[in-house]
Amino acid sequence: MSPFKSSTGMPENLAGTLCYLFPMVGGILFLALEKRSRYVLFHALQSLLAFGILALAHLLSGAVPLIGLLATALLGLVSVLLWLMMMIHAAQGRWYKLPWIGYFAEKQITRM
Template identity: 60%
Template sequence: MSPFFKSSTGLPENIAATLCYLFAFIGGIVFLALEKRSRFVLFHALQSVLAFGAVMIAHVLSGFIPLIGPLIAGLLSILTVVMWVVLLFSSLQGKWLKLPWIGDLAEKQLRHL
């Protein structure tokens, strides 16, 4: 028996939260639409949408910077992969890992759901 509660999707909370990150932006949107009960899953879905949405915008903007734009994009890619792996494993373990700024924003939005 899993020590995690089941979300309204029927999945254990840690698995649902991990799927929010595994499929990055899209997974977060799907679980925002499907989840009705679990604050844990909703927090990770919001954080996924906000974090990976910001990364996508930063990648687009780096394309407009002459000369150092590709360097910025490369560093951003490395940082994104590290962040993705850390978020995957922390959510799988059932942790409420809150990213700076984005985690606070997700937490504030969670209060309004």
């Protein structure tokens, strides 16, 4: 467990994990509630962006005949693996950044 607490009263690593446990909703919730922990804000924004992009990709791949079925299945697998990986990293207190999305999220958090 992290010795640092977020402004929600939870340990930072637990709050960061919850950002991923409930994709999109967790990110939105912690972006609204968190006031001081850059760690939690980073994971909330990264979760929101990553799962928002995956949801959009699922939607678009469903519109493509034949190849869309394969793409949708592949995206489903990637989504589950990403979800598990990001929860594990957040629970362990790591600032794991996804390519492009993580760097964008970090840049936005430093502006806050």
